[in-house]
Amino acid sequence: MRDNSITGVPVVSDKRLLGIVSMDDIIRALDFGHINETVEHHMTKNLIVLEDDMPVSFAISYFDRYSYHRFPVLNKHKELVGMVTTRDITTRLLLEINHEVEHLERMNRSTKVTDGLERDVHTFAILKHDFENAGFASTEIKKRLKQSGIAPATIRRAAIASYELEMNIVVHSDGGRITAEYGPDEVVILSEDSGPGIEDVDKAMEQGFSTANEWIRSLGFGAGMGLPNVKSVSDEFSIESSANGTTVRSVIGFDTVK
Amino acid sequence: MLKVGQLETELGYTVFTMMEPDATTTDGYTSDLLSDVMGNAAEGSTLITIQAHKNTVAVASLIGMRAIILCNGRTPTEDMVGAAMKEHIAIFGTDESQFTVSYRLAKALGKV
Numbered sequence: 001m002r003d004n005s006i007t008g009v010p011v012v013s014d015k016r017l018l019g020i021v022s023m024d025d026i027i028r029a030l031d032f033g034h035i036n037e038t039v040e041h042h043m044t045k046n047l048i049v050l051e052d053d054m055p056v057s058f059a060i061s062y063f064d065r066y067s068y069h070r071f072p073v074l075n076k077h078k079e080l081v082g083m084v085t086t087r088d089i090t091t092r093l094l095l096e097i098n099h100e101v102e103h104l105e106r107m108n109r110s111t112k113v114t115d116g117l118e119r120d121v122h123t124f125a126i127l128k129h130d131f132e133n134a135g136f137a138s139t140e141i142k143k144r145l146k147q148s149g150i151a152p153a154t155i156r157r158a159a160i161a162s163y164e165l166e167m168n169i170v171v172h173s174d175g176g177r178i179t180a181e182y183g184p185d186e187v188v189i190l191s192e193d194s195g196p197g198i199e200d201v202d203k204a205m206e207q208g209f210s211t212a213n214e215w216i217r218s219l220g221f222g223a224g225m226g227l228p229n230v231k232s233v234s235d236e237f238s239i240e241s242s243a244n245g246t247t248v249r250s251v252i253g254f255d256t257v258k
Numbered sequence: 259m260l261k262v263g264q265l266e267t268e269l270g271y272t273v274f275t276m277m278e279p280d281a282t283t284t285d286g287y288t289s290d291l292l293s294d295v296m297g298n299a300a301e302g303s304t305l306i307t308i309q310a311h312k313n314t315v316a317v318a319s320l321i322g323m324r325a326i327i328l329c330n331g332r333t334p335t336e337d338m339v340g341a342a343m344k345e346h347i348a349i350f351g352t353d354e355s356q357f358t359v360s361y362r363l364a365k366a367l368g369k370v
Contacts (some may be wrong), residue, residue: 132337135316142320152301152322159320160296167293220309225293232297 008070008083011043015079017072019043049074052081056092059084106136112181120144120182126169126193131219134170137178138162144180145187154254157233158187161250164226165191171216172198173246185255186235191248198241205231205239259284260367262325262348265304269362271327271350274334275342281324286363288356292317299323306359312338319345327363329356 001009001023008022021043029035029042050059050071062071063086070085108123122144124137141162145155162178169176169191176193198204199211205227212222227248231237236251263279265271287299288306292313295305301322307314310332318326325348328334334342334349342349352359364370 131311131313134313135320138320139316156301156321163296163317163320164293219311219313220290220292220307221313223291223293225291225297229293229297 010072010080010083011039012080017047017049017074017078017080019045020047020070020072047072050084051076056089060089063089106133107140114183117184122180122182124166124178124180126166126176126178128170128173128175130170134167135163137166137180141180141187141189144182148182150254154252154256158189158252160233161230161252162189164230165189165248165250167221168226168246168248169193171212171221176245186251186253189250189252191250192245194245195243197243198239198246201239201241260363262304264366265325265327265348265350265363269366271352274328274349274351275339276348276350277343277346278324278348281346281348283324284367285369286360286367287323288360296321304363306356306363308332308356310334310338312341314338315341315345315347315349318347324348325350327352327359329354329359 001007008020010020011018018040021039025042025044029037034042048062048066048068048071050062050073052073052075059071070083072080073082073084075081106125110121110123111118112121113119122140124140126137138159142155142159145158162180166178169178173193174195176191179190181188181190203209206224207228208224210222210224216222227239230248230250233252234250235253235256237249239246239248260283261279262276262281262283266273266276283302283304285300285303286306287295287303289295290307290309292309296317299305299321303323304325304327305314305318305323306327306329308329310328312335314326315338326342327350329352331351331353333351339349361370
């Protein structure tokens with residue numbers, strides 16, 4: 001128990017579970033001078049077990065109902081396949097909650113009224129050098145357009161524009177956000193970052209010009225094609241940049257054939 | 259046209275993940291620059307590259323690619339395989355160079 005930092009050990013005969021020796025059993029055996037006797041006389045035999053295909057919610061309600069800190073898990077042949085502890089469940093739940101929160105934090109939904117029409121607006125927070133989650137905003141935008149039954153060629157244009165803008169924030173900026181505004185005839189993709197700004201916007205629009213460093217290039221980014229790609233798939237394109245940040249606006253019309 | 263599964267059975271490439279062997283691939287695109295892939299590769303292409311990381315899967319998925327072949331003995335990172343499984347994109351590996359894979363795939367697709 002000490003070596004493995006655990007508080008209970010299952011006792012098995014050929015994979016069949018006979019009982020569990022817990023810290024409590026040991027203290028009792030010490031107390032009554034039975035410490036040199038075999039475990040089978042002092043282990044807990046009336047066990048509550050879980051089956052390996054039970055949902056985790058069952059395990060949670062078992063922890064609620066009984067005072068045990070661990071349950072042995074058996075397969076359908078009644079063989080011991082593992083133990084589940086309250087710690088296993090708390091750890092996993094925390095991970096899942098964090099994952100959900102991160103997902104929610106990255107995307108913010110709202111609506112906005114333009115020309116008497118209610119438009120969905122989704123905002124995605126993008127962090128500097130967050131290659132791990134890069135592509136999240138564009139994947140969500142693509143999903144949303146697919147659900148609305150937009151033509152695949154149009155979705156592809158929106159995916160290209162949003163991905164390149166998203167990558168630009170990841171690679172070049174101090175962080176920013178992508179906003180997608182869904183209208184009846186177009187999607188407006190807005191990229192805003194908080195600096196440091198593009199020194200020469202005309203040069204940045206040239207194919208092959210890039211300020212990316214070596215390690216970013218080694219990942220396959222920084223080929224100097226991002227902004228030109230965005231422009232070529234957009235029906236409307238504008239860019240403004242200062243030391244306070246860069247704003248790019250790309251409009252992808254649903255009826256345009258490109 | 260080729261089934262993704264044929265990249266293993268006919269061209270002999272190693273499978274890292276393949277959820278849908280019956281998906282079809284109609285073209286190929288060879289590049290290590292992801293923006294180049296994004297802007298120029300056709301939908302349904304197989305990507306021939308040495309970029310063995312998760313962002314490659316994001317690009318492939320966004321433009322509708324079904325398979326990635328990693329050349330020169332490169333192996334995918336664990337999170338790359340995870341992402342590809344989620345997006346149902348197959349990943350293969352080979353010791354061949356991009357040049358050789360491009361030629362063999364083009365031939366199998368009847369393009370040369």
